[in-house]
Amino acid sequence: MSSAAMKGIVIRPTPDVYKQRLCEGSYLDGNHRLDVFKVKKRSFLGVMKPSFGSVGVITSRHMMQECYCGCCLFHGNGKNMWSSRQRRLDTRAEAILSPLSDPTPTMKKLLLAVSWGPSTSQCLFNVVNSMKTRSWIPRVFTFGKGRSEGHKGMKSLLGGKGANLAEMSSIGLSVPPGITISTEACQEYQQNGRKLPEDLWEEILEGLKSVEEDMGATLGDPAKPLLLSVRSGAAISMPGMMDTVLNLGLNDEVVAGLAAKSGDRFAYDSYRRFLDMFGDVVMGIPHSLFEEKLETMKEAKGAKLDTDLTASDLKELVELYKNVYLEAKGESFPSDPKRQLFLSIKAVFDSWDSPRANKYRNINQITGLKGTAVNIQTMVFGNMGNTSGTGVLFTRNPSTGENKLYGEFLVNAQGEDVVAGIRTPEDLDTMKSYMPEAYKELVENCEILERHYKDMMDIEFTVQENRLWMLQCRSGKRTGKGAIKIAVDMVNDGLVDKRAAVKMVEPQHLDQLLHPQ
Numbered sequence: 141m142s143s144a145a146m147k148g149i150v151i152r153p154t155p156d157v158y159k160q161r162l163c164e165g166s167y168l169d170g171n172h173r174l175d176v177f178k179v180k181k182r183s184f185l186g187v188m189k190p191s192f193g194s195v196g197v198i199t200s201r202h203m204m205q206e207c208y209c210g211c212c213l214f215h216g217n218g219k220n221m222w223s224s225r226q227r228r229l230d231t232r233a234e235a236i237l238s239p240l241s242d243p244t245p246t247m248k249k250l251l252l253a254v255s256w257g258p259s260t261s262q263c264l265f266n267v268v269n270s271m272k273t274r275s276w277i278p279r280v281f282t283f284g285k286g287r288s289e290g291h292k293g294m295k296s297l298l299g300g301k302g303a304n305l306a307e308m309s310s311i312g313l314s315v316p317p318g319i320t321i322s323t324e325a326c327q328e329y330q331q332n333g334r335k336l337p338e339d340l341w342e343e344i345l346e347g348l349k350s351v352e353e354d355m356g357a358t359l360g361d362p363a364k365p366l367l368l369s370v371r372s373g374a375a376i377s378m379p380g381m382m383d384t385v386l387n388l389g390l391n392d393e394v395v396a397g398l399a400a401k402s403g404d405r406f407a408y409d410s411y412r413r414f415l416d417m418f419g420d421v422v423m424g425i426p427h428s429l430f431e432e433k434l435e436t437m438k439e440a441k442g443a444k445l446d447t448d449l450t451a452s453d454l455k456e457l458v459e460l461y462k463n464v465y466l467e468a469k470g471e472s473f474p475s476d477p478k479r480q481l482f483l484s485i486k487a488v489f490d491s492w493d494s495p496r497a498n499k500y501r502n503i504n505q506i507t508g509l510k511g512t513a514v515n516i517q518t519m520v521f522g523n524m525g526n527t528s529g530t531g532v533l534f535t536r537n538p539s540t541g542e543n544k545l546y547g548e549f550l551v552n553a554q555g556e557d558v559v560a561g562i563r564t565p566e567d568l569d570t571m572k573s574y575m576p577e578a579y580k581e582l583v584e585n586c587e588i589l590e591r592h593y594k595d596m597m598d599i600e601f602t603v604q605e606n607r608l609w610m611l612q613c614r615s616g617k618r619t620g621k622g623a624i625k626i627a628v629d630m631v632n633d634g635l636v637d638k639r640a641a642v643k644m645v646e647p648q649h650l651d652q653l654l655h656p657q
Contacts, residue, residue, distance in 0.1 A: 282318070284351070299375055301373030304613050316609055317350075317518050319344065319347035325511075344485070360476070369386050375509055385421050391476075404454075409523060410523070415462065415473060416431075423468075424469075425468045481516070520609040521604050523554050529550055531601055533548070533598075541624065546568075548568075555611065577606060598612075618649075620648070627645055
């Protein structure tokens with residue numbers, strides 16, 4: 141379809157619906173005109189009955205908030221184009237407004253352009269603003285299932301992890317669906333006396349609905365349980381400095397439902413891990429108290445490894461862990477999954493201002509950041525038997541620069557087992573022998589990411605019952621020797637030009653080469 145651009149916007153055919161960033165003004169495509177302007181009206185989901193030749197559409201997440209209205213003017217017979225029936229926004233998109241470049245760098249306007257109809261000439265443009273009246277800044281962004289509301293250029297707002305999750309989703313890699321709470325929400329939280337900003341919780345729950353719809357599961361539902369991870373993600377990586385919670389959403393009822401689907405051992409292993417991590421990160425209970433219970437249990441049962449404990453042993457351990465809450469805090473473990481989520485988000489925000497995080501930023505001269513983003517993501521499990529596992533890798537050897545995957549993998553384990561050193565990991569050849577199809581896909585994904593980012597990448601991944609899931613990617617750290625070889629090889633392979641290659645070699649890399657230790 142021929143398109144005319146105005147103010148950096150074009151209209152193009154697309155099979156899906158995406159959120160896009162637009163600004164106030166008029167946009168044209170042939171004889172179609174879309175005017176975007178601000179209004180204040182009680183929200184609803186649907187289409188207003190239009191008068192001849194025009195239609196107004198209002199959609200917003202919350203009642204009585206500022207939102208944007210799109211008015212489409214058609215020069216022709218529009219009588220048969222419209223229906224007054226209310227319709228969901230995710231049906232039959234035929235065309236989309238898409239920015240050539242982001243006209244709102246401060247992200248003060250987040251709009252959604254959608255069109256229906258049997259052809260792109262019969263367009264209805266819905267323009268949605270999910271901003272709040274007070275701040276006009278979006279605070280919750282969804283990703284997954286081949287679409288995302290963010291991209292890799294939004295690190296200051298979504299953090300490095302959130303921006304790259306959004307980017308991997310948008311290029312079609314298998315990323316567990318989730319939402320990212322912005323760094324600006326963290327800044328508001330800190331400025332507001334460590335209280336969640338007004339209406340943020342409602343925004344989070346609204347974003348969570350899209351994740352539940354994607355997965356066909358619900359947080360707190362024993363029949364179709366949705367379990368979540370809650371992770372920090374600042375604009376600049378601060379490894380190990382801030383907090384993570386895994387397997388969120390479990391309680392006595394949900395674990396029984398999970399056990400019916402996935403087996404007792406997996407369910408109760410996940411539950412005891414959650415009780416440990418939630419107690420440590422969120423409730424401030426020392427991890428050592430849980431570790432003591434685990435070691436005592438292993439000694440009593442004659443188990444050398446955690447994996448040697450039976451399902452019955454793990455059920456018993458869960459009860460011991462719950463008693464730790466009573467002994468250490470004088471209160472019971474919070475069983476309501478939404479309460480668990482609320483407290484976990486606060487804990488991640490709090491970890492931004494923890495002594496260790498502040499010290500890390502001071503040592504590494506990291507300044508000017510607003511806070512940490514929070515990534516709430518569907519759990520995928522590497523601890524579901526010998527067809528599951530978890531690993532970390534570099535797409536090239538970070539020490540030598542050799543063009544070969546370099547990393548570690550653990551069969552039947554979760555990600556924390558790798559980074560925490562709980563078990564001794566093996567090299568990636570182990571994955572190749574246990575899960576050849578997942579390994580083949582991983583190699584392909586690494587090639588895709590290098591071509592897309594034009595850099596050597598650091599990747600975290602999980603395999604759940606032979607299905608590969610990508611959990612994180614970022615530019616990989618490397619030695620001076622590795623940096624030189626990677627830059628030269630990428631030029632020779634046609635991935636980057638010489639100018640870009642020079643920028644890949646940083647001053648400290650040259651210092652390492654000139655002054656070897």
